[in-house]
Amino acid sequence: MSTVRVLGIGSPSGDDQAGWLTVDALLSKCVLSGHELVIEKLDRPGASLIPKMENASWVILVDAMQSTGQVGQVQRFDQTDWAGYCQGLSSHGFGVLAALSLAHELGCLPHRLDVYGIGIGQVTPGEAPSESIQVAAKQLAMRIATDLNNKQFA
Amino acid sequence: MTEQKRTVSIHVPVLTRVEGEGALDLRIENGEIVELRLRIFEPPRFFEKFLEGHSYTEIPDMVARICGICPVAYQATAAQALEKLFGVELNPWAQAMRRVFYCGEWIQSHSLHIHLLAAPDFFGCNSVIELARIAPDEVRRGLRIQALGNELMELFGARSVHPVGIRVGGFHHAPALSQISAIRDKLRAALPEAEALIRWAASIPVPQDNQAFVSVAMHHASDYAIERGQIVTSDGLNIEADAFDTHFAEHHEPFSTALFSTYQQQPYLVGPLARLNLNHDRLPERVKTLLAETGLTLPSRNLFHSLTARAVEILLALHEALRLLEGYRVPDTPWVPVTPRAGVATGCTEAPRGLLWHRYEMDADGCVVNARIVPPTSQNQGRIEEDLRLSLLNLGLDQPDDALRLHCEQVIRNYDPCISCATHFLRMKVERG
Numbered sequence: 001m002s003t004v005r006v007l008g009i010g011s012p013s014g015d016d017q018a019g020w021l022t023v024d025a026l027l028s029k030c031v032l033s034g035h036e037l038v039i040e041k042l043d044r045p046g047a048s049l050i051p052k053m054e055n056a057s058w059v060i061l062v063d064a065m066q067s068t069g070q071v072g073q074v075q076r077f078d079q080t081d082w083a084g085y086c087q088g089l090s091s092h093g094f095g096v097l098a099a100l101s102l103a104h105e106l107g108c109l110p111h112r113l114d115v116y117g118i119g120i121g122q123v124t125p126g127e128a129p130s131e132s133i134q135v136a137a138k139q140l141a142m143r144i145a146t147d148l149n150n151k152q153f154a
Numbered sequence: 155m156t157e158q159k160r161t162v163s164i165h166v167p168v169l170t171r172v173e174g175e176g177a178l179d180l181r182i183e184n185g186e187i188v189e190l191r192l193r194i195f196e197p198p199r200f201f202e203k204f205l206e207g208h209s210y211t212e213i214p215d216m217v218a219r220i221c222g223i224c225p226v227a228y229q230a231t232a233a234q235a236l237e238k239l240f241g242v243e244l245n246p247w248a249q250a251m252r253r254v255f256y257c258g259e260w261i262q263s264h265s266l267h268i269h270l271l272a273a274p275d276f277f278g279c280n281s282v283i284e285l286a287r288i289a290p291d292e293v294r295r296g297l298r299i300q301a302l303g304n305e306l307m308e309l310f311g312a313r314s315v316h317p318v319g320i321r322v323g324g325f326h327h328a329p330a331l332s333q334i335s336a337i338r339d340k341l342r343a344a345l346p347e348a349e350a351l352i353r354w355a356a357s358i359p360v361p362q363d364n365q366a367f368v369s370v371a372m373h374h375a376s377d378y379a380i381e382r383g384q385i386v387t388s389d390g391l392n393i394e395a396d397a398f399d400t401h402f403a404e405h406h407e408p409f410s411t412a413l414f415s416t417y418q419q420q421p422y423l424v425g426p427l428a429r430l431n432l433n434h435d436r437l438p439e440r441v442k443t444l445l446a447e448t449g450l451t452l453p454s455r456n457l458f459h460s461l462t463a464r465a466v467e468i469l470l471a472l473h474e475a476l477r478l479l480e481g482y483r484v485p486d487t488p489w490v491p492v493t494p495r496a497g498v499a500t501g502c503t504e505a506p507r508g509l510l511w512h513r514y515e516m517d518a519d520g521c522v523v524n525a526r527i528v529p530p531t532s533q534n535q536g537r538i539e540e541d542l543r544l545s546l547l548n549l550g551l552d553q554p555d556d557a558l559r560l561h562c563e564q565v566i567r568n569y570d571p572c573i574s575c576a577t578h579f580l581r582m583k584v585e586r587g
Binding site: 043044047048050051094098101102105106107108 | 283304313
């Protein structure tokens with residue numbers, strides 16, 4: 001049973017590919033997806049994110065983030081940043097925050113959860129991600145690889 | 155005598171099918187409803203124009219983009235219409251797997267609606283997150299069932315959102331025997347969970363709100379109609395999909411970009427409860443037995459039974475998928491060759507939310523000249539308005555504003571329209587004179 005999962009969330013819309021690019025960069029560093037470690041790209045999973053975290057002891061989640069900061073800025077979130085969210089849920093708007101909040105209520109969160117947001121700019125469908133996002137994804141992948149290495153998964 | 159003027163405006167700011175806006179305008183004066191309008195903006199109308207000029211080979215993938223929740227319905231209906239026009243007979247494998255694929259969509263869509271959208275209302279919760287605090291096992295079970303539906307869709311469509319499995323003439327790909335064997339084990343394991351879901355759904359107290367309406371659904375000689383059958387109504391109509399236009403009409407209302415559908419100039423119901431009303435005799439014996447145990451009498455005229463109807467259809471879909479996957483063999487080819495021809499054809503299937511009808515005019519090269527798509531949400535739009543009016547009168551217009559708003563939301567969600575996501579945002583402005 002896999003115990004560590006790196007999940008890169010995104011969509012094929014410009015900078016919204018930030019999570020996918022991080023996964024690509026991680027895999028290019030020879031951090032291979034395997035029995036104890038699963039590295040996966042997810043396309044707007046909604047509530048399906050919850051079973052992706054089941055039975056994992058450590059989940060690293062990377063997603064694009066709208067912020068007032070610079071494009072490419074990486075931010076790590078703690079549970080205190082999102083625990084109170086419970087409004088506005090819908091089949092079309094059930095995002096990462098809602099899934100994590102629901103997983104929290106159900107006691108499905110892993111023992112360790114690292115949530116990274118990468119600040120994005122344009123999210124035009126079909127367009128390539130900006131240079132800033134590509135650089136940020138590579139840097140974050142290095143940071144994650146180091147973390148994984150320290151746990152002997154790299 | 156005190157004159158009371160009361161105006162209730164409910165605004166739904168987000169989408170119908172892909173994206174868009176919907177709104178409910180409710181105005182009550184002197185104890186009477188003087189205005190009740192459900193307004194929906196409906197992107198699929200744009201899709202019909204997008205399709206023009208495109209090859210038949212592109213259509214299944216294009217129409218799948220209309221809805222992220224029920225893409226298989228759009229794919230299967232388009233493929234059915236074009237296959238009929240081109241004189242294509244699916245091989246038995248593809249015919250059966252279309253139904254299995256569709257079962258996956260019913261399972262995921264119904265479970266999503268029951269647990270994430272509808273059920274919280276009945277427990278006084280604002281969201282599934284609140285519901286999870288008081289019914290965690292039921293929510294977990296719902297998520298498992300939804301995930302299984304998604305997995306079944308991914309098996310044939312490569313992904314559950316906007317899958318790419320169907321092509322005119324069959325499927326692009328046939329799953330391996332080992333994959334089918336694994337999913338069958340999961341489907342079998344889910345049967346007791348789905349049975350428990352039916353019991354749970356039927357045990358939820360619902361308002362007594364019987365109304366007169368015509369149910370419209372597909373009906374098949376041997377199957378519980380999903381991907382094939384005749385169009386039938388509860389007042390005795392029985393027609394082929396080609397005759398839809400003769401009996402059903404669409405019209406514009408000035409306050410909505412969506413079309414309203416009528417049957418004999420009246421609103422009508424499509425969806426799970428309409429299907430169950432018309433097809434309960436086609437359920438597998440085990441499902442019939444369980445349904446009888448719930449005490450639900452059919453046909454039902456209470457739309458609040460829709461939640462139970464969805465639960466029943468989840469169990470049906472599990473049984474059907476298991477039955478059709480028994481003795482599975484990988485076919486020599488998952489599709490048959492297609493030669494396009496000019497002409498007009500229609501297709502009709504049962505999307506999770508109800509009857510879905512397509513009409514295509516094609517040229518000799520197999521490109522779309524024009525297309526029409528009549529989705530379930532627009533067919534139910536008039537019925538939702540009618541239901542809201544009757545249901546509010548049954549509830550009592552003198553109820554507090556919050557109670558009126560919650561009741562409106564519950565009524566709307568019974569239909570699982572694509573605006574259901576936004577009804578949690580209903581804003582109400584009250585004026586009293």
